[in-house]
Amino acid sequence: MRRPLVAGNWKMHGTRASVAELINGLRQQVLPADVEIAVFPSCLHIAQVLQGVAGQVVAVGGQNCAVDPGQGALTGEVAASQLQDAGCALVLVGHSERRLLLGETDAEVVCKFAAAQSCGLTPLLCVGETLEQREAGKTLEVVGAQLASVVSALGIEVFTRAVVAYEPVWAIGSGLTASPEQAQQVHAAIRAQLAGHSVEVACAVRILYGGSVKAANAAELFGMPDIDGGLVGGASLNADEFGAICRAAGN
Numbered sequence: 001m002r003r004p005l006v007a008g009n010w011k012m013h014g015t016r017a018s019v020a021e022l023i024n025g026l027r028q029q030v031l032p033a034d035v036e037i038a039v040f041p042s043c044l045h046i047a048q049v050l051q052g053v054a055g056q057v058v059a060v061g062g063q064n065c066a067v068d069p070g071q072g073a074l075t076g077e078v079a080a081s082q083l084q085d086a087g088c089a090l091v092l093v094g095h096s097e098r099r100l101l102l103g104e105t106d107a108e109v110v111c112k113f114a115a116a117q118s119c120g121l122t123p124l125l126c127v128g129e130t131l132e133q134r135e136a137g138k139t140l141e142v143v144g145a146q147l148a149s150v151v152s153a154l155g156i157e158v159f160t161r162a163v164v165a166y167e168p169v170w171a172i173g174s175g176l177t178a179s180p181e182q183a184q185q186v187h188a189a190i191r192a193q194l195a196g197h198s199v200e201v202a203c204a205v206r207i208l209y210g211g212s213v214k215a216a217n218a219a220e221l222f223g224m225p226d227i228d229g230g231l232v233g234g235a236s237l238n239a240d241e242f243g244a245i246c247r248a249a250g251n
């Protein structure tokens, strides 16, 4: 039985004041005990969030890490070891905004995934196709290749300590959501691809859906057999909305 995970990606949002307000809102939510919950604030706000959610069932993660795990001369980057030292438990790797807007390659995503695990962080690997790729019938090919780059470089066992998020690029921040059936088809393909290497690992790994998840569509998406929770962007900036999404993932 896979424990659902709902993760909130706050992206490049927040000031000390708005983060304090969001934490306060989260503390007032009734959060389901059978759902794992995590938030990914900007690096500037990680300490504030950790302090604010202390005693709550909310883990904190980074939105990115450097390709090398250790500290070094790399201006502007944050090392996985620094995230771990700051109290993070997870880190996003390969978010489409980084792949597409910042040119992050599969090879870099592999290094970041490995860096995260070497520091004891759980990587949350994001994969997904653009609208153009979907319309060309290439969804499974694109997602499959993104996943394969990690499996072939690091092996299947690394997925015992990782989470996968399927995020169709066309659904991110657009208000468009993949239908539960469209999402399920890709989630099942991801699990089948992993099962080709290890059925045990594939059955245990959590695959989240991301792309305009909100309280109104969460239950339907999370009801699909291979959808184990959500990676939530915009709606995670509203504590009531995020709380409702977390509750939708519970039993």
Ligand code: PEP
Residues within 6 Å of the ligand: 009, 167, 171, 172, 173, 174, 175, 210, 211, 212, 213, 231, 232, 233, 234, 235
């Ligand atoms: C995301 O960026 O990971 C995301 C899913 O964003 P949104 O929920 O706003 O579509």
